[in-house]
Amino acid sequence: MSDRRDANEASNSLVRFSHVSKSFRTARGRHQVALEDFSMSIPRGAIVGLLGPNGSGKTTALKSLLGLVRPDGGTIHAFGHPVPRDQHLVARRMGALIEGPAFTTSLTGERNLRLLGELHGTGRDAVADALELVGLTHAARRTYSGYSLGMKQRLGVAAALLSGPELLVLDEPMNGLDPEAVRDMRELLKRLRDERGMTVVVSSHILAEVELVCDWVTIVRHGRVICDSGIPELLARHSGHLVVRLADVASARTVLERHGHTVVEESGTAGLRVTTCTDGAEALRLLTAQGVYPDEVVLDAASLEDIYVTAIRDAARTAP
Numbered sequence: 001m002s003d004r005r006d007a008n009e010a011s012n013s014l015v016r017f018s019h020v021s022k023s024f025r026t027a028r029g030r031h032q033v034a035l036e037d038f039s040m041s042i043p044r045g046a047i048v049g050l051l052g053p054n055g056s057g058k059t060t061a062l063k064s065l066l067g068l069v070r071p072d073g074g075t076i077h078a079f080g081h082p083v084p085r086d087q088h089l090v091a092r093r094m095g096a097l098i099e100g101p102a103f104t105t106s107l108t109g110e111r112n113l114r115l116l117g118e119l120h121g122t123g124r125d126a127v128a129d130a131l132e133l134v135g136l137t138h139a140a141r142r143t144y145s146g147y148s149l150g151m152k153q154r155l156g157v158a159a160a161l162l163s164g165p166e167l168l169v170l171d172e173p174m175n176g177l178d179p180e181a182v183r184d185m186r187e188l189l190k191r192l193r194d195e196r197g198m199t200v201v202v203s204s205h206i207l208a209e210v211e212l213v214c215d216w217v218t219i220v221r222h223g224r225v226i227c228d229s230g231i232p233e234l235l236a237r238h239s240g241h242l243v244v245r246l247a248d249v250a251s252a253r254t255v256l257e258r259h260g261h262t263v264v265e266e267s268g269t270a271g272l273r274v275t276t277c278t279d280g281a282e283a284l285r286l287l288t289a290q291g292v293y294p295d296e297v298v299l300d301a302a303s304l305e306d307i308y309v310t311a312i313r314d315a316a317r318t319a320p
């Protein structure tokens with residue numbers, strides 16, 4: 001790990017994409033836009049979920065950060081350095097697993113890592129440490145071909161850890177894993193953050209895979225970032241739902257609608273579902289101030305899944 005902090009790395013973001021664009025020429029000679037006005041940041045010490053449907057630009061964004069794809073426009077800074085121009089200054093500070101690991105199937109996990117370690121100039125200790133971190137010490141001497149998919153992916157993470165990076169970049173590391181292996185991978189990411197202070201960016205097209213570990217989510221659609229937020233802030237912003245049950249539905253409706261809240265009567269119950277323009281607590285204060293007291297109140301916390309689906313849907317609606 002580098003102990004020299006770069007002077008211009010004062011901000012809390014390790015990585016910043018600003019207005020990045022990239023399009024590819026397809027085999028048919030068409031231009032395929034992969035990134036368009038793409039801006040996001042990766043806060044230090046966080047696990048960042050880069051979420052979006054297939055084809056939304058996640059891999060292109062991560063490859064651009066690693067210098068594997070050259071953007072057409074915009075800027076990317078990693079550790080305060082512009083990339084790809086100064087990639088050599090930051091290469092060892094980033095470890096990556098993109099598009100599955102490439103290992104020699106007839107060799108053991110340990111041997112594979114040693115060979116990679118020689119390329120990086122890292123010693124046996126780094127290999128043993130990486131195997132230990134990803135929970136593969138027990139399988140170090142088994143041949144790679146006998147590994148389960150989950151073990152293969154974790155060996156890929158171990159390879160990414162060999163240079164002692166501060167930022168780990170994982171592109172769809174949970175793709176195709178069974179639920180137990182997904183859980184193992186999540187635990188591994190948490191361990192890297194909590195025990196090693198690492199920053200992790202992990203892409204996925206399946207929210208459920210990452211929502212339990214992420215501190216921050218960036219949602220991408222058609223190459224654009226449509227949401228870039230810390231999880232607590234995101235949930236707080238979307239907590240404007242309230243369900244009230246009360247005898248005097250009509251009075252409640254009048255009071256709430258007069259103040260701009262959207263009210264839907266729940267059929268068959270003496271209940272109103274209120275989508276507030278401020279927050280649930282505010283709507284409740286309004287009711288009681290007018291002498292309308294509900295029998296029952298439920299403040300409906302939004303789930304990240306609601307937010308993900310809504311963000312993708314809203315972006316579709318407002319797309320040019």
Ligand SMILES: Nc1ncnc2c1ncn2[C@@H]1O[C@H](COP(=O)(O)OP(=O)(O)O)[C@@H](O)[C@H]1O
Pocket residue numbers: 024025026032033034052053054055056057058059060061
């Ligand atoms: N090398 C390439 N040549 C042509 N088109 C590409 C290439 N790489 C990506 N694309 C296109 O760019 C868009 C974004 O792709 P990608 O970054 O792989 O998305 P994701 O990782 O979110 O699935 C897609 O439409 C994809 O077909």
Ligand SMILES: [Mg+2]
Pocket residue numbers: 055058059060171172
């Ligand atoms: Mg991809």
